[in-house]
Amino acid sequence: MDTSNLLAVQITDARRFSHFPHLLSHIKLAAHSNAKPLPPDPAQGSQWPAVIFSHGLAGNRTTYSHICSSMASHGLVVAAPEHRDGSCPVTYLSPTTTTPAGPCKKLYTKISHTPSNAVYRARDEQLRVRTWELGLLIEALAKIDDGSASGNLRSPKETPTDAVSWFRGLIDIRTPGKVTFAGHSFGAATTLQLVKTVYWSARSHPQLPISPVTPTSITDNKREQTTLFQPSAGAAISAIITATTPTILLDMWTLPLRSPFTSDLAALPMPHFAPDNSNGGAPILAVMSSAFAAWKDNFEGLKSVLADPYEHIPYSAPLKHPALAALLLQNDAASATDSGYESETASAQSVPAPSVEPPIVRPRAKAHIFYPLRSAHLSQSDYGVLFPTLTRYVAKGADPNRTIRLNVRATMEILRRSGIPVQGVKGKGNEDPTILSSQKDTPRGWVCVDVEDKIQAPDTAKTGGDSVVDKVVDQVAPKELQDVAEYGGKT
Amino acid sequence: MQSLCLASPPAASSSVERVTSRGGQRSTNPEWSKWSHARILFCLSLLYTLHSPATYSSAGPACVLFGLPSPSLSLLFLQFVLAHRVHEHLSSTSLPARHASHMPSLLSRFAGRFPAHTGPYSVGTVDIELPISSLPQPFATPCPDAEVTTILFRLFYPCVEPDTSAKTPAATWIPSPQDGHIREFGKFLGLSESLANLFV
Numbered sequence: 001m002d003t004s005n006l007l008a009v010q011i012t013d014a015r016r017f018s019h020f021p022h023l024l025s026h027i028k029l030a031a032h033s034n035a036k037p038l039p040p041d042p043a044q045g046s047q048w049p050a051v052i053f054s055h056g057l058a059g060n061r062t063t064y065s066h067i068c069s070s071m072a073s074h075g076l077v078v079a080a081p082e083h084r085d086g087s088c089p090v091t092y093l094s095p096t097t098t099t100p101a102g103p104c105k106k107l108y109t110k111i112s113h114t115p116s117n118a119v120y121r122a123r124d125e126q127l128r129v130r131t132w133e134l135g136l137l138i139e140a141l142a143k144i145d146d147g148s149a150s151g152n153l154r155s156p157k158e159t160p161t162d163a164v165s166w167f168r169g170l171i172d173i174r175t176p177g178k179v180t181f182a183g184h185s186f187g188a189a190t191t192l193q194l195v196k197t198v199y200w201s202a203r204s205h206p207q208l209p210i211s212p213v214t215p216t217s218i219t220d221n222k223r224e225q226t227t228l229f230q231p232s233a234g235a236a237i238s239a240i241i242t243a244t245t246p247t248i249l250l251d252m253w254t255l256p257l258r259s260p261f262t263s264d265l266a267a268l269p270m271p272h273f274a275p276d277n278s279n280g281g282a283p284i285l286a287v288m289s290s291a292f293a294a295w296k297d298n299f300e301g302l303k304s305v306l307a308d309p310y311e312h313i314p315y316s317a318p319l320k321h322p323a324l325a326a327l328l329l330q331n332d333a334a335s336a337t338d339s340g341y342e343s344e345t346a347s348a349q350s351v352p353a354p355s356v357e358p359p360i361v362r363p364r365a366k367a368h369i370f371y372p373l374r375s376a377h378l379s380q381s382d383y384g385v386l387f388p389t390l391t392r393y394v395a396k397g398a399d400p401n402r403t404i405r406l407n408v409r410a411t412m413e414i415l416r417r418s419g420i421p422v423q424g425v426k427g428k429g430n431e432d433p434t435i436l437s438s439q440k441d442t443p444r445g446w447v448c449v450d451v452e453d454k455i456q457a458p459d460t461a462k463t464g465g466d467s468v469v470d471k472v473v474d475q476v477a478p479k480e481l482q483d484v485a486e487y488g489g490k491t
Numbered sequence: 492m493q494s495l496c497l498a499s500p501p502a503a504s505s506s507v508e509r510v511t512s513r514g515g516q517r518s519t520n521p522e523w524s525k526w527s528h529a530r531i532l533f534c535l536s537l538l539y540t541l542h543s544p545a546t547y548s549s550a551g552p553a554c555v556l557f558g559l560p561s562p563s564l565s566l567l568f569l570q571f572v573l574a575h576r577v578h579e580h581l582s583s584t585s586l587p588a589r590h591a592s593h594m595p596s597l598l599s600r601f602a603g604r605f606p607a608h609t610g611p612y613s614v615g616t617v618d619i620e621l622p623i624s625s626l627p628q629p630f631a632t633p634c635p636d637a638e639v640t641t642i643l644f645r646l647f648y649p650c651v652e653p654d655t656s657a658k659t660p661a662a663t664w665i666p667s668p669q670d671g672h673i674r675e676f677g678k679f680l681g682l683s684e685s686l687a688n689l690f691v
Contacts, residue, residue, distance in 0.1 A: 024664075024665055024673060025663060025665055025669045025673065026663070027604075027663060027664040027665065028661040028662065028663055028664065029605075029616055029661065029662045029663070029664055030605030030606075030608070030614075031614040031615055031616035031647055031650075031662075032613060032614065032615045032616070032650055032652075032653050032661075033615075033616060033617070033661045033662040034615070034616075034617055034662075035613070035615030035616075035650035035651060035652075035653045036615070036650060036651045036653075037615060037648045037649065037650055037651070038612065038613075038648075038649045038650055038651050040649075048648065048649065058676075058679055060666065060672075061618075061643065061644055061645040061666070062645060062662075062664055062665070062666055065605075065616070065645070065647070065664065066605050066606075068645075068647045069605075069608055069614040069616065069647045070608045070609050070610065071610075071647070072608075072610075072612070072614045072647035072648055072649060073608035073609060073610030073611065073612045073613070073614050073649070074609070074610035074611075074612070075610065075612060075649055076648075076649075077646060077647070077648045077649075078646070078647040078648070079644050079645075079646055080644060080645045080646075080647070081642065081643065081644040082643045082644065082645075084636065084638070084639045084643075085636070089672065089675040089676040089678075089679040090671055090672055090675035090676075091643070092668070092671070093638075093639070093640055093641050093643075094620050094641055094643075096622035096624065096640055096641060097622070097624075098622065098624050098640070099640045104638070105671070106638065107675060108675065108679055125635065128635040129634065129635050129636050129639065132630065132632075132634050132635060133634075133639070133642060135630055136623060136626060136628065136630075136634075136642050137642060137644060139626050139627050139628070139629070140619075140621055140626055140642055140644075143626065143627075144619075149621065149625075151621070151625070152618075152619055152620060152621070153620040153621065153622065153641055154618045154619070154620050155667075158618065158662070158667065159617055159618050159619070163617050163619065164619060164621075166617075167646070167648075170648075227631075229630070230630065230631035230632070231629060231630050231631075232629040232630060232631065233629075234629050235629040235630065382605075382664065385605060385606065386604075386605070386664070401606050405609055408609050408610075409609070412610075422610075423610055423611050423612070424610075425609045425610065426609065426610060426611045
């Protein structure tokens, strides 16, 4: 099986594919184009809460439109940027007054899925562009909200030029801890790195700052750490990312987190597990697919980075936990054998004598980790919903619509518990007591994972459904799923 | 391509009649027979076109089979029938499908259709692209890629239900320019010839 291609398919000539444009080109977004925004009910405030959604490889600003518009239908403004880091199959840049040379485009950048220093460097470069763009997106939304943004480079035939003025005063992009950051796959890795790097670079601590120096020459020296993103003190994004920021990680891909050149960042805990935050991981939600949950290395990496590193050590212990970074690195045979990092971590493990502990109740709330049974990596994107036959028989994901509904319900409950007002599912009232519960099979086919759990075997539970799909899933060996990194093309 | 097709209709219509009457097996379920005939014809034409690119570009076998004046219409017709199965699958596994665009096209009623949203609000969407030079950049470094001169994003938000006389066409899932996006995505995916028909 081609290890880099989740869809496991092969074409010889893309021009033949483009001879079938009619089925794809007619598909409309499931939302009213250019409709005027509705102001919120005054009882709930004057602004809609904001969600930032970062796409994964092979995505763009519309490939998650179903999950984004489903979230918006609960009373949110969701901004889905298009990253220009080479992760879209293609993205077009409109001409501007300073760059009038005409629309240019950026194509997909092929990077291997087999870890190596060059691969980590390349992914770090992509993360640097992505996090920078997300920082700029917050600035753009802040300008739109305060009414000082104007113009739109999109064609007036598609978008009215005054569209940005419709949102004046309607987007809550300023309240600290109330802006949600979400992403799928590589977008989830981006979200996690963004939240960590913005939070820690804004705070002074004896063990910080994160080095502001980006290596000018590419070396294999792992001591030369790469700074992914460093906002200045007055940046809009610095104010809103706090230890209680809701962070939604959909089917996170952990390879980019294992870069030895960002190991300093990996060694820092999530802001939610900062030593002085009692809330713990309650605002963190990770929803995997059963396909990625069976991919042992990736799932272990996810649990490492979402665990409370202070579970068993005093809060006064060193902020940077080399063990945390090593845990992400050690599952990658390629990097561990050539790094020499392991020997560094072994000697750095010195916990000082406990001093007076801050008054935080132990244990703190854990991050929420779930996955629906028989779900594919594609199921959380539009591909699953638009092409259910392909998803079912090739990517082995059943009922993508239900997968998205479960994802949206879980996200809404996280927001609700973070004090962000959202409406409930239509006809079901404003509460959802079961979606985040750890009780088995509640709802049906929804698996709760304890971040402390050992890796589970691939799910073989049969809770009904199509017997053909059951047979197909059972026959897929775990090794095949481990090889699958992303729904990417040939590398 | 068009002129060649226009020359063929008389022969084509008789070949259609021959095929359908030979199609034979009388099923009591009219939906089943319509689906099976269309599928057989479509797969045959697909195999023919994919193995003979020169023939496809000059003769358009789909239009020969159906006697329609252009290959586009022939493919549309095939997809209309073929995609009926996709529609059935969607409606059996999701909430009642309610398409939110202003003017659903004929095809959009049957394939590649989004199910209803879970929340109570109607959702609007708009594309925004701004030059980075018009925005504050309070960051330690400029964009790591100097070619990035704009920021592009799509907003999804609760909206006022638009009146049905709205003239702007609904935004498509594949952004414009569509042929560029589809071509690059096809290259990216590496679809197999035998599985490409699942997409259509």
